[in-house]
Amino acid sequence: MPDEPCRPRDDVVSYPTDCDILSGYRQRNETLRQQQELPEPLRDRAAAISLVLFDVDGVLTDGSLIYSESGVESKTFHTQDGLGIKLLHLAGIETGLITARSSEMVTRRAAELAVTYAYQRVERKLDAFKEILQRSGRKPFQVCYMGDDWIDLGLLRRVGLAACPANAVPEVQAACHFIAQRTGGHGAVRQLCDLIITAKGQHEALVQRFLS
Template sequence: MTGNGSCGIPGGQYPSDCEVTEGLRQRAMSRSGQDERGYAWRVCLPRAKEIQLLLLDVDGVLTDGTITYGNSGTELKSFNIKDGFGIRLLRESGVEVGIITARRSEAVERRAQDLKLAHLYQGVGNKIEAFTEILAAQKLTPQQVAYMGDDWLDLPLLSRVGLAVTVADGVAEVKAVAHYVTRQAGGRGAVRELCELIIEAKGQREELLARYLR
């Protein structure tokens, strides 16, 4: 491989560090392109482009729905690291993220702090009230908000947001109202998939990816 005149030394016998990095970048771009995305993904891009805030349920979305109790009665939850990094990337793109959940857990509070989430509503019986409060505080319209849920409790909110999303193992009634159903299950990368959808819709995928290939 020889230099190309703009990256490395022209005529060199081996690729320069610059050329290697550029090759990796191009391969990563290709692997993450639309050729791996389905029709539903492409159809949702216009909706996703308008999103300024992503709200998430917890059990069955950020987790796989399993609840474990320790010997002391403490509730334990497991979170997916790829979901967490997807949220970080989404925040870097300018979209805030929050949680609205019917249950209350110290583990969720800690996870929200770790991810620097803008909103955390726990023990919420009526998610619409929390949603309305957030809209007023942030001066957003429902069309600028995405929500991901997986069960009946999420139906009222899913029917009001600009981008309604559920996980691969969400219940049938939720899938029926969702604009997009992820390929991944809850707690297994579904949130990361949604974050990437919004990032791609805003045309920021390549810019964000390039930051990690320097």
Template sequence: MPPIPVADLADRCRPIEFLLVDVDGVIAIDDRGVETKHFHVRDGGGIALWRKAGKRAAILSGRSAPLVDRRAAELGMAPVIQGAAEKGGPFRDLLGALGLDARQVCYMGDDLADLPVLAAAGLAACPADAAPEAIQLAHLVTQAPGGRGAVREVVEVILKSQGVWEDLVAGYRS
């Protein structure tokens, strides 16, 4: 799918209240030899800004790792759904449990397991290095690769579209 026009992107961003992200390849770089995950400070800062704007964020991951639970707790992300090899069902369950409409959700994923959620979410986002099939479904593809500030980039686009970015930034200037 070619990039959507800026006006259409802004229209998709305005109703977003919930940020749902995959972990590996999106907010973490995974060293599979030893179970470690490297989280980029800009992505954590992006989640913090998102939460400061009064919005909620959660994780939907195909893999399971205790490190993810710890990082999510640090950032105030809940729920944390791990071990979801098939993500469409858990996404629908999450919408029902939280009383959300799919149009209110930005989902950020990078691989084939993310396709059902990318297709259903109000705003589908992918990092620059996502699988081509994921990028085809994305409304927004970041300049940053996964685990290197891509989540922060998405947060900034949404909050600017919603007209709250400048107020958040002003708090850092004073």
């Protein structure tokens, strides 16, 4: 059944109504769907995901490490990536971080985003992955992981949905089911979150939450 058109307005207010905004989203989504539907194997993999794990440097950040004169390290995170992770939580999907480095900023970001699992200073990411599987009760096919470099290859080859940003090294791209159009730290994580939410049929319901 097609959506009912928005009712004509008698006022002269310039800003759009909730109906106008939602109608715009629907038109945009339909255009995107017609332009590039998700391949069925990718959609099926994404629909089965209930836990998403991320590398940090090069995925949640652009990989840059900035040090002050006193040796304090800083990182830059993208707000759209952060909202994407929060949207996963609203969709009932757990999240976690696995990183080889250790940083107070990552601890803070993990707390801000309320991720369930946060593993830092990990030499063998597969060991952390096995522990998370045990703690969560998940099977590998229910887990997605996004990484960008060689250290991520072992884990990427064992999850149900392997993903990477656009600037991941060639070997990682070859191992992934989904390669974002955006680079690490610049919206790649958000694209992955949107993919999973859409595959689970929850995109429009989540948009509606922000309109009400």
